Amino acid sequence: MRAWLLLLGGLIVWAVHFFGLYIVASVFLTTDTARMLALLVTLACLIADAMLLAAAMRANRAADDGTRRWIASLAALGAAISLVAVIWQGLPALLV
Amino acid sequence: MTSETGFDPKLYDRFPTREPRPEGELEELERIWHAPTGWARLTVVNNNFIGTWYVGAAFLFFILAGVLALVMRTQLALPLQGILPQETYNQFFTMHGTVMMFLFAVPAVEALGVLLLPQMLAARDLPFPRLSAYAFWAYLVGGLSFFCSLFFGLAPDGGWFMYPPLTSIAYSPGINADFWLLGIGFIEISAIAGAIEIVVGVLRTRAPGMTLDKMPIFAWAMLVFAVMIIIGFPSIILGTLLLELERALNWPFFDPTRGGDALLWQHLFWFFGHPEVYIIFLPAAGLVSMMVAALARTPLVGYQLIVLALLATGFISFGVWSHHMFVTGMPTLSVSFFSAASMAVSVPAGIQVFSWIATVAVGKPRNNTPTLFLLGGLVTFVIGGLTGVMVALVPFDWQAHDSYFIVAHLHYVLIGGMVFPLFAAFYYWAPMMSRRALSERLGKWVFWLMFAGMQVAFLPMHLTGLMGMPRRVYTYLPGRDWEVTNMISTIGAYMIGLGVLLFVIDLARNFRFTAGDEAGNVYGGGTLEWLPTGLYSTRSIPVVKSREPLWDDPKLSDDVEAGRYFLPNSATGHRETLITSPIRAEPEYLQIMPGPSAWPLFAAIFTAGFFLLLTVQAYNPSIASGVLAVLCVLRWLWETDRPVAKAHADVGAGIILPTYATGPRTHGWWAMTVLLVVIGMIFVMAVFSYLYLYGVHPSFWTSPPDAPWLLPIIGGHAAAAGFALLARRLLARERTTLWTPATLVLIAAGFALFAFAIDWWSWRATGLTGATSGQGATVHAFLALQGILTAIVALMALYLAARNARGIVTRPRNNSMDLTVMFIAYTAAQGTLAALLTRLFPGAI
Numbered sequence: 004m005r006a007w008l009l010l011l012g013g014l015i016v017w018a019v020h021f022f023g024l025y026i027v028a029s030v031f032l033t034t035d036t037a038r039m040l041a042l043l044v045t046l047a048c049l050i051a052d053a054m055l056l057a058a059a060m061r062a063n064r065a066a067d068d069g070t071r072r073w074i075a076s077l078a079a080l081g082a083a084i085s086l087v088a089v090i091w092q093g094l095p096a097l098l099v
Numbered sequence: 100m101t102s103e104t105g106f107d108p109k110l111y112d113r114f115p116t117r118e119p120r121p122e123g124e125l126e127e128l129e130r131i132w133h134a135p136t137g138w139a140r141l142t143v144v145n146n147n148f149i150g151t152w153y154v155g156a157a158f159l160f161f162i163l164a165g166v167l168a169l170v171m172r173t174q175l176a177l178p179l180q181g182i183l184p185q186e187t188y189n190q191f192f193t194m195h196g197t198v199m200m201f202l203f204a205v206p207a208v209e210a211l212g213v214l215l216l217p218q219m220l221a222a223r224d225l226p227f228p229r230l231s232a233y234a235f236w237a238y239l240v241g242g243l244s245f246f247c248s249l250f251f252g253l254a255p256d257g258g259w260f261m262y263p264p265l266t267s268i269a270y271s272p273g274i275n276a277d278f279w280l281l282g283i284g285f286i287e288i289s290a291i292a293g294a295i296e297i298v299v300g301v302l303r304t305r306a307p308g309m310t311l312d313k314m315p316i317f318a319w320a321m322l323v324f325a326v327m328i329i330i331g332f333p334s335i336i337l338g339t340l341l342l343e344l345e346r347a348l349n350w351p352f353f354d355p356t357r358g359g360d361a362l363l364w365q366h367l368f369w370f371f372g373h374p375e376v377y378i379i380f381l382p383a384a385g386l387v388s389m390m391v392a393a394l395a396r397t398p399l400v401g402y403q404l405i406v407l408a409l410l411a412t413g414f415i416s417f418g419v420w421s422h423h424m425f426v427t428g429m430p431t432l433s434v435s436f437f438s439a440a441s442m443a444v445s446v447p448a449g450i451q452v453f454s455w456i457a458t459v460a461v462g463k464p465r466n467n468t469p470t471l472f473l474l475g476g477l478v479t480f481v482i483g484g485l486t487g488v489m490v491a492l493v494p495f496d497w498q499a500h501d502s503y504f505i506v507a508h509l510h511y512v513l514i515g516g517m518v519f520p521l522f523a524a525f526y527y528w529a530p531m532m533s534r535r536a537l538s539e540r541l542g543k544w545v546f547w548l549m550f551a552g553m554q555v556a557f558l559p560m561h562l563t564g565l566m567g568m569p570r571r572v573y574t575y576l577p578g579r580d581w582e583v584t585n586m587i588s589t590i591g592a593y594m595i596g597l598g599v600l601l602f603v604i605d606l607a608r609n610f611r612f613t614a615g616d617e618a619g620n621v622y623g624g625g626t627l628e629w630l631p632t633g634l635y636s637t638r639s640i641p642v643v644k645s646r647e648p649l650w651d652d653p654k655l656s657d658d659v660e661a662g663r664y665f666l667p668n669s670a671t672g673h674r675e676t677l678i679t680s681p682i683r684a685e686p687e688y689l690q691i692m693p694g695p696s697a698w699p700l701f702a703a704i705f706t707a708g709f710f711l712l713l714t715v716q717a718y719n720p721s722i723a724s725g726v727l728a729v730l731c732v733l734r735w736l737w738e739t740d741r742p743v744a745k746a747h748a749d750v751g752a753g754i755i756l757p758t759y760a761t762g763p764r765t766h767g768w769w770a771m772t773v774l775l776v777v778i779g780m781i782f783v784m785a786v787f788s789y790l791y792l793y794g795v796h797p798s799f800w801t802s803p804p805d806a807p808w809l810l811p812i813i814g815g816h817a818a819a820a821g822f823a824l825l826a827r828r829l830l831a832r833e834r835t836t837l838w839t840p841a842t843l844v845l846i847a848a849g850f851a852l853f854a855f856a857i858d859w860w861s862w863r864a865t866g867l868t869g870a871t872s873g874q875g876a877t878v879h880a881f882l883a884l885q886g887i888l889t890a891i892v893a894l895m896a897l898y899l900a901a902r903n904a905r906g907i908v909t910r911p912r913n914n915s916m917d918l919t920v921m922f923i924a925y926t927a928a929q930g931t932l933a934a935l936l937t938r939l940f941p942g943a944i
Binding site for chain 2: 006011014021024025030032037041067069070073077084088091098
């Protein structure tokens with residue numbers, strides 16, 4: 004289970020972030036409260052992504068065989084793409 | 100090297116073995132895996148047969164839906180044509196979309212999974228072959244019956260996404276809408292059954308050594324596909340259930356005058372509907388990734404990035420559903436979030452496209468039919484992807500919404516992303532199951548006709564849409580400048596039709612099904628499906644050391660065929676396959692597999708009968724059919740979960756594995772877990788519906804039953820779960836005689852029934868009925884779901900008691916017991932959560 008969580012962690016954060024934004028915008032509509040909450044959710048998810056990225060890179064360095072290294076590097080890529088996606092996804096709270 | 104299960108990877112070094120194999124092993128394998136002949140052939144469960152029939156059936160529906168499209172295009176070729184009256188046209192476009200999406204696209208890729216996955220993973224078969232057979236027959240029988248509604252003027256006519264209020268009883272009073280709502284019930288069941296099979300198959304039946312990083316990309320794609328079905332389909336299952344309940348019982352889920360909301364349907368539908376596009380696209384993308392490497396004769400560029408892209412698509416596709424609802428007046432911020440997500444989803448698709456282009460550029464592709472279809476699909480899909488980004492931009496979408504621009508966009512995506520890759524796959528993999536390959540000469544004609552026809556038909560359609568022609572109109576007035584583009588589109592449609600006709604001729608001339616005498620690896624693929632096979636799949640199951648084992652080990656085919664790897668024989672005298680661990684594919688135990696049986700076929704016929712008879716309001720026959728379906732399923736299960744005489748068996752090179760296993764690592768446990776996720780997702784979507792309706796119409800909400808009712812309800816559920824878990828614990832004590840574990844499970848079922856009855860009664864006491872308001876409707880939907888689960892619990896408890904009475908509940912652990920206990924515990928948890936939510940929110944919370 005730990006391996007799967009590491010592998011999918013970044014993408015899970017991405018999904019959590021999206022649904023968090025959806026709930027915020029649905030409940031608080033287009034208000035300053037919604038923008039603030041969206042930014043808070045975004046910040047929390049960015050921190051989670053950064054931690055996951057660091058954990059994946061550590062796991063990559065510590066890997067003692069090809070499969071473990073492959074999983075760790077895929078996890079790092081997932082966390083990295085999630086990091087960018089979360090920023091992109093959070094931008095409308097500032098721009099719209 | 101690290102081990103996942105305690106298996107010593109050094110044991111792999113014993114393969115390939117060098118000793119000669121004993122005489123008669125191959126003959127025994129052939130005898131055990133022999134397919135029945137004559138009429139009994141219908142009871143076959145081998146994936147070679149079921150997979151091929153499944154693909155054939157999906158292709159049949161493609162042709163049927165295509166014929167509908169041609170008739171529609173003929174109607175639209177000129178203004179004011181009188182070929183199709185308006186009502187019939189409505190049925191035609193609804194059936195075209197519904198059949199293409201539900202009866203062709205999803206089943207086609209699922210069918211390819213059933214056909215190709217065991218071969219690619221070098222498994223003897225997928226882990227639940229009877230489930231595959233059931234899924235196929237339910238789909239075929241139900242699908243054909245559903246299609247026939249068209250001949251009686253009873254086909255659904257509300258569009259493939261069936262928006263209420265148009266599809267509510269007020270505006271669609273006949274049974275046409277019910278045909279859609281109930282008619283696709285069996286397709287949902289079939290898709291879920293297939294998804295369970297694929298998840299467990301990919302994660303638990305891979306050849307030893309096939310670690311996640313060596314898994315064929317198609318297996319990755321099918322894994323993501325199956326998980327998406329498991330997460331996405333429950334939404335449409337719940338949606339169709341709610342709309343049918345509204346139509347049949349007047350429960351106003353979608354009626355805003357009584358606290359419902361029509362937009363709830365759109366949310367439920369598109370939470371399934373948009374991922375559905377990727378559910379269709381991802382397996383096709385997996386096929387492309389497999390073929391492009393073989394056809395370019397070089398390893399796939401960016402394997403790891405493609406896996407990332409598949410996974411990312413699987414996740415983000417669930418965050419874009421509302422881009423189909425940009426014109427419904429959602430909050431600006433919501434619309435902006437969905438717009439951003441819709442643009443972001445093009446990134447993973449782009450990663451795959453660039454990877455394919457790089458693979459073609461690096462390799463040495465030949466000019467053959469599958470390559471042409473791949474490249475044609477690539478170009479077409481990219482155009483569709485670009486227009487997809489255009490409609491992700493909200494202001495553009497407001498202009499193009501519901502116009503022919505959207506029709507053009509979705510056809511570019513689906514034909515480029517799925518249909519062309521599927522035809523490439525037909526040409527590429529046909530030699531795997533046919534004595535002759537398909538014709539290259541005819542194939543090129545097929546491609547050019549279809550590719551040119553596609554562009555001729557759909558490129559002008561963008562213009563037609565931008566000039567203002569709405570979709571779903573049965574005709575139009577002259578003088579609006581739509582005549583020329585419509586005529587061109589119709590010519591293109593006929594070109595596609597001609598291409599498909601040529602393909603059918605090619606099939607008739609060259610495709611000759613076989614399992615053992617196939618044309619073979621015509622295009623030089625490097626993955627395991629090109630090993631020599633029989634009905635038992637490969638003679639022995641190889642140890643996998645790379646992603647393209649056939650390229651890296653030229654002797655592999657001979658060694659596998661000579662029985663020098665795992666399972667060169669039948670170790671127990673039964674059908675069997677290796678169950679391996681999910682990450683590193685280490686051998687764990689030997690699964691005994693069921694053989695041919697008529698019960699899945701009968702179960703499928705009665706399942707389809709249940710839904711279709713319900714549609715025509717023949718309630719008593721429908722109930723009888725449903726009961727018979729359940730009895731058939733129980734009868735087929737009755738023969739399973741029985742240990743064989745040999746508790747352990749030599750699976751090759753002196754490696755000994757158990758032949759019966761229980762607990763969380765078994766394939767049955769995994770399948771039940773996946774099923775519970777499906778049920779859990781239905782519950783989650785019901786919770787969403789409940790909260791959504793409160794959010795939009797709180798004025799219709801009334802006080803729930805008093806909080807003290809919670810005590811017996813939660814107590815009943817806790818007792819049910821407790822007795823079930825105690826029963827499992829006691830099973831291990833072989834001397835238990837006073838209360839046999841099966842009796843405890845019956846008591847647990849009794850408590851589940853008690854808790855449900857109290858829950859239901861407490862709501863009845865408040866006077867709130869399902870027809871009162873949106874609150875009443877959703878509360879009763881929760882009760883209906885809980886009622887269904889409780890009935891299943893009772894059935895499972897009785898089934899377990901019957902097995903116990905016959906002495907086939909093994910001690911100290913038993914899979915049937917484990918799965919029953921899991922189900923009861925889940926039912927108790929869901930019942931508790933529903934009771935808490937509906938009583939404490941709104942109000943106490």
